Amino acid sequence: MSADAAIEVEPFSPDAPKESGAYFTPDPVARSLVRWAVRSEADRLLDPACGSGHFVALHFRSVGIEQNSRSAAEAIRRAPAALIHDGDFFTWAERTTERFECAAGNPPFIRYQTFKGEVRQRAQALCTALGADFSGLSSSWAPFLVATASLLKKGGRMAFVVPAEIGHAPYSAPLIEYLVGHFTRVHIVAVREKLFPELAEDCWLLHADGYGGKTAHIAFTALDRFTPCDTPPKATIRVPVTEWRGDWNRRLRPYLMPAAVRDLYQALAAGAGARRLSEVALVGIGYVTGANEFFHLRPSQAERWGIPDALLHPTVRNGRALPxxxxxxxxxxxxxxxxxxxxxxxxxxxxxxxxxxxxxxxxEEAREAKKAYKCRVRDPWYSVPDVRVPDFFLTYMSGRQVGLVRNEAGATCTNSVHAVQLKSKSALKDLLKLRESPLFQLSSELEGHPLGGGMLKLEPREAGRILLPDIAAVAAAPAHIVEGGIAALQTWRHYAD
Structure with a gap:
């Protein structure tokens, strides 16, 4: 009997999102992942967040956990041969003595802002005990996978849908460290064409085999689109774990670029005189008023109220205002x-x-502004702190071009734009030259991270890692290689779509 057995799976409905933070997986993807994980009809399969039973319906010997009672009832109806537990997965994982040959599914992707309270505490405590320390910024899916792996038998396997954030998010690094330390093979499949077209979130696939072992490499495959298959696609790159940790700051996203681009970038980073932006400048967000409409005035408003010009500071409210x-x-x-x-x-x-x-x-507008949290907690409420005049503005959210704009107007900026303050004026000349080079854009692409809608986001910590190589080395770098790397990364964040 195949892993599909004879069970008919209901068609995928894009309008049926899980209340727990994930969307139902398209049937071709679910069938493929179950086939990657199951090797025998005797294997027991675990889905830690089974929803309405898309995965557990594909294999008779399945166990699913689902915290939503309505979805759990649907899973029981859809997969009568499966054993469905209605409740919190982390509580169940702590208590169960069951172990499984394999696991597959699509764990809920709940961001840290809503992944909180007792569930988060249980998840973090369990993962810490297993040797994976997640920060408070971790989304839910990563702890789900660590806890699931711990329930496998020696030699066990798992296959999951994962957010593309596995390729760049800092909180995904403890998961990958856990996987390479507990499986003989870890394979990440990047898929450029969206698996869930109705979502802004990109998704990749994860396959891990040989629980109880370890590996010094991460198998990596980049696909333009997913094609249903009975086994994982052939790995196109074997990424040394040491290289992932050291050269690429525990990110897999650079491996979406051709090898020639990666080699050139690393040669420039290792060259004499190479620095990072944080070595020559302080990068931080601008001020927070707590009530923008009240604190940002039009000249006509200021004139009507008779507010002196000396108390009005020109400000960049967002990146769109920058030349x-x-x-x-x-x-x-x-x-x-x-x-x-x-x-x-x-x-x-x-x-x-x-x-x-x-x-x-x-x-009355002032009385309303005073109620805002940021205003209530400062004294006096009307004095906006951290108003700085930086040397440059750096765009926080960017489309095709990341902007580094010199501040010749003595303006300040809100927290929608980064303020870049040089530590020494000696760096000004090199920084002005570098921003004209495509290498600046490539480094911004590599150090930032993609968001939905094709946007690139640069957090202050990420912006601080922008590479500033020796100017002569930058001038000698083949432009077509650098531009090829930019094009590749922008294609993967769907900017060119």
């Missing part, structure tokens, strides 16, 4: 002519307030 290379006094003058709400009411703590400002702070 390509330089923000100049002329740009600020254009904001004034356009009556843009791009002037921050900057009131210093302890300063004497003019009567006009006191009147503005007594309005």
């Amino acid at each position: 390509e290379a330089r923000l100049t006094p002329g740009d600020v003058a254009a904001w004034r002519r356009g009556d843009e709400p791009s002037f921050l009411l900057k009131l210093s703590k302890g300063s004497e307030l003019p009567a006009s400002v006191k009147q503005y702070l007594a309005t």
